[in-house]
Amino acid sequence: MKIVVLAGGLSTEREVSLATGTAVCKALRKKGHRAVLVDLFLGMEEYDGPLEALFDAPDGRCGNAAIQTSEPDREAVRRSRKDRGPSLIGKDVLNVCALADIVFVGLHGESGEDGRIQATFDLMGIPYTGSGHLSSAMAMDKVVTKRMMDAAGIRTPKWRLAEYGEADIAALAAELPVPCVVKTPGGGSSLGVYLPETKTELEDALRDLLRFGSQVIVEERIKGRDFFTAVLGDRWLPPVEVISATGKFDYTAKYQSGAALELCPSDLTEDQQREMGEMALNLHRLLGLSVYSRADFVLDSNGVPWCLETNSLPGLTSGSLMPKEAAAVGLTYEDLCEEIVQLSLRRKN
The missing domain is CATH 3.30.1490.20 (ATP-grasp fold, A domain)
Structure with missing residues (x-):
């Protein structure tokens, strides 16, 4: 299949998104797809060939994306685009997406997780991975998510x-x-x-x-152990425990090698795993999410899990949590990316 892996953008999570997109693009190419990495914000400014030829680029236009210890300088990124226009979508991005059999949404943060790019694709009839525009927007808004958890009786901190x-x-x-x-x-x-x-x-x-x-x-503030539980299709995956070297699971701990210890399978009872998994799956369904998501938990000193929030587009970098959970049930990284594509196509159809 021809697949555009859409990443980058202009959110505070731009570097994480580019790392996700690069890894996903390489994985899909290993699966035999004609995958190409496209930056949502910068677009095709530096490309002057036919758009159809992009899918046959020998490396899928993948670079060596790296995540720094601090958030990116978005103003510097904005200045680097030649047209300096107000649009958050770069040159020819929508045109090349329209040529694809499906767009793999590797975006994080605004424009990607907030449902706006999904709404654009819906209006254009372009298939894409993951959740739809409305459920994405609700999951991105922590206030909406909290209110829905309260209404549904999903345990969450006051x-x-x-x-x-x-x-x-x-x-x-x-x-x-x-x-x-x-x-x-x-x-x-x-x-x-x-x-x-x-x-x-x-x-x-x-x-x-x-x-x-x-x-x-x-x-x-509920002090305890940090756990993360992904949903894939209609099932939950084994929770992964993250133990930060500094005691805080911040941006650095998430993305810098050696900053945190990640355990999967984790040291939980079967009942605790099941409770977290069912809470994650219930929240996934409550928000109308599709294909995959990841919920964040704290396990308090009494062994009780508290759900903090959910993510409609969890990171898929080489160091991200969901691939570790998938590996625990025998799914390779390439198989995980392929399953996300196939589940998304079935949802669209």
Whole structure:
């Protein structure tokens, strides 16, 4: 099949997306597909041949994507595009996607997980992997997800939504309990997530979070072990436990080699695995997600799992969690990518 692996974009998770896209593109080419990597934002500015020929590029236009220890400089990326236009979709991106049998959505964060590119493809009749536009948007919005978990009785930490400005920080920090979790409603890859232990740390976190917008979720801090459970098709995969070297599973711990220990199969009872798996699958269905997703959990000191959120497009880099869970049930990385494609085609049909 002709497959466009769409990655990059202009979100804070741009580098993670490019790493996912590169790995997926190489895996699909090993499976015999004519896969090509396309950057959503930069597009085909540097390409002057026929678009159909892209699918026969000897390397699928794959580079050596690397994830740095800090989020990318998005303004530098914006300046690097020649047209300097306002569109988040680069030159000829939609044209080459329309030539493909399916688009593998390797995007993360805004424009990818928020449902906007899926809505565009729906209007154009372009098949793509993963969930549809509405379920993607709901899963990306942590406020919507939290409200649906509360309504459905899925165990999640107590939370509240706060709206504020610079002038409100001192009063809001005085009102909120510590320790707690504060995070932007639409972030990912642990960007825009803080775990303040003191009022001073809380004020600093609230001040920094204003760069993402005027709303934050304030969540009860449940201390325990971090677990992540993926859903593939209509089944859940074995949870993976992540033990950070620093005690915080942040952007660095997620993507830098040696920053965290990842255990799969993990040291859980069968009942604990099943409870996490069923909670992940229930949330997947509740939001109307399709093909695959991944839910995040904390297991408290009493062995009780608490669901934090879900991700409609979990990372598929070589160091990501879902491939480790797939490997635990005998799926190679290439087989996982192929199954996502085949499940998505069946959903579309």
